Amino acid sequence: MREHLADALNTATQNQDKRRISTLRLIKAAIKDRDVANRNAGRDPVSDDEVLHILAKMIKQRIESAKDYEDRGRLELAEQEREEIAVIRDLLPPQLDSGEMEQACRQVVEETDSKGLRDVGRCMNALKERFPGTLDIGKASTVVKGLLR
Incomplete structure (x- = not known):
């Protein structure tokens, strides 16, 4: 870098x-x-x-x-x-496309054993750590919330 x-x-x-x-x-x-x-x-x-x-x-x-x-x-x-x-x-490296972002969100939700909306913060922290600069955090948050409802 x-x-x-x-x-x-x-x-x-x-x-x-x-x-x-x-x-x-x-x-x-x-x-x-x-x-x-x-x-x-x-x-x-x-x-x-x-x-x-x-x-x-x-x-x-x-x-x-x-x-x-x-x-x-x-x-x-x-x-x-x-x-x-x-x-x-x-x-910055290229941004993840929507399919890759959704897959990453699903993987983090599974790995963190998240069950509800109260776990969104934990998932977002994991995503920020794994995909710095390559993930639109706002869009990812929406995807994670949709998965945890």
Whole structure:
């Protein structure tokens, strides 16, 4: 992941794509911050799975920010957030299609021995751990709730 990120930053720099450069630098800074926190806690550097979690969190933050900007009539800032989301999504592996997502949800429900709606959180946590960045959590939540009714 780190090599892929470095290559993407080099390409963006060569193409003088300012939005992409700034977003990729933000990502590198977030990863470096997590590396420092891990080192201070005596843990290993950030793994590729953790990088995927960081990217997913960054997308979620930008979606919320874009909605807030739209609500306040700041459409240019909302568009900037959407452009950053697109850059981050380019770094993520391909998303699971609906059939694969449903199969993954069924498997997690069975493995966690979930019986009712009170177990949705446990299933969602397992899905987030197994499929960081490759699963639309909102859609998966709907599928899991449908399976547990």
